[in-house]
Amino acid sequence: MEMRKGKKIFFTALLALSLVLLVGCGKSASAAKSNTITIGSQGSDLNIWEHIAKSSQAKKLGLNIKTKEITDGAQLNTATSSGQVDVNAFQSWSYYEAYNKQNPKGKLSALGTTYLEPLGIYSKKYKSIEEIPDGTTVAIANNPANTSRDLLLLQKAGLITLKKNFNALGNTKDITSNPKNLKFKEIDDTTGPRVLNDVPVVLISNTVALEGGLHVLTDSIYHEQVDQSTKDNVNILATAEKNKNNASYKKLVKLYHNKEIQAYIKKKYYGTKIEVNKPLTYLENK
CATH class of the missing domain: 3.40.190.10 (Periplasmic binding protein-like II)
Known part of the structure; x- marks a missing residue:
C-alpha cells in the first residue's frame, strides 16, 4: 500500500514538473x-x-x-x-x-x-546631356516620390525648369520650361535597365541600376552629387x-x-x- 502511494506521489510530481517545463518552453518560444x-x-x-x-x-x-x-x-x-x-x-x-x-x-x-x-541619367544613344536632341523621350518613375526626384535631377542637369514651390508630390505638370521639348514616359522604376534598350534616355535609381549591371558613377551620363540639394x-x-x-x-x-x-x-x-x-x-x- 505504501509503495503504491509512493508511486502515485512520484508520478504526480513528474506530471507537475512536465507541465512547468512545457509552460516554460512556451514562454521562452514566445519571448524569442x-x-x-x-x-x-x-x-x-x-x-x-x-x-x-x-x-x-x-x-x-x-x-x-x-x-x-x-x-x-x-x-x-x-x-x-x-x-x-x-x-x-x-x-x-x-x-x-x-x-x-x-x-x-x-x-x-x-x-x-x-x-x-546617387540617381543617374542613363543613355545608350548619347554620351552627354548636351547631346540629347529636341523631342527626345525620357523615361521617369511612375511613383510620386521618385517622379519628383527624377524631375529635380533633370532640372539640375539644365534640361527643364520646375515651378518654385515644387515638392515631393510634384509631377510633369509642374514643369515651367522645357526648351528641348522633351517627351516623358512614366515607367515602373524597377524596369529601368530593360527600358534602356527601347527609350533613348532613362532615369534609374542606383539600387535598380546595380541589379541591371550598371554603375552610377561610371555608366550614367549625369548623376546626383552628395550635397544639401540631395x-x-x-x-x-x-x-x-x-x-x-x-x-x-x-x-x-x-x-x-x-x-x-x-x-x-x-x-x-x-x-x-x-x-x-x-x-x-x-x-x-x-
Whole structure:
C-alpha cells in the first residue's frame, strides 16, 4: 500500500514538473518570437540586411533579426504601418514624406539615416546631356516620390525648369520650361535597365541600376552629387509611428553604421551606397 502511494506521489510530481517545463518552453518560444525584429526590404537593401542579420555585430547588440522581402514600396510601407513588418529599409526621406502625406491614418516614423545612392541619367544613344536632341523621350518613375526626384535631377542637369514651390508630390505638370521639348514616359522604376534598350534616355535609381549591371558613377551620363540639394534623397529606416521610441529598433541605426558593416557595404556595392550618418534634424530642417 505504501509503495503504491509512493508511486502515485512520484508520478504526480513528474506530471507537475512536465507541465512547468512545457509552460516554460512556451514562454521562452514566445519571448524569442517577441524579441525578433522583422525587417522588410527589397533588392540590394534586402541583401545588406540579410548579411547584417547573420553578423556578429547584431549578436553583440542582442538583436535577433529576420528579413522579409516585399518588392512594392507602397505595400512595404503599408505592411510596416499595420505591424506585419517591424521596420523597413528601402526608402528615401522624400518617398517617406510623400507616403505619410498620402496615408495620414497609417503614418510611419523615421528611426535614422542610412545612405544616399546617387540617381543617374542613363543613355545608350548619347554620351552627354548636351547631346540629347529636341523631342527626345525620357523615361521617369511612375511613383510620386521618385517622379519628383527624377524631375529635380533633370532640372539640375539644365534640361527643364520646375515651378518654385515644387515638392515631393510634384509631377510633369509642374514643369515651367522645357526648351528641348522633351517627351516623358512614366515607367515602373524597377524596369529601368530593360527600358534602356527601347527609350533613348532613362532615369534609374542606383539600387535598380546595380541589379541591371550598371554603375552610377561610371555608366550614367549625369548623376546626383552628395550635397544639401540631395538630402531629401537620403535613405532611412522607418517603423510604424507607435514604435518610434522603441529602443531595440533604434539600435538598428547604430548597427547599420558599424564600421565593419560599412566596410562590407562599400566593398560589395563599389562605393555607390554613400554612408550618411546624420541626425534626423538634418533632414527635417528645410
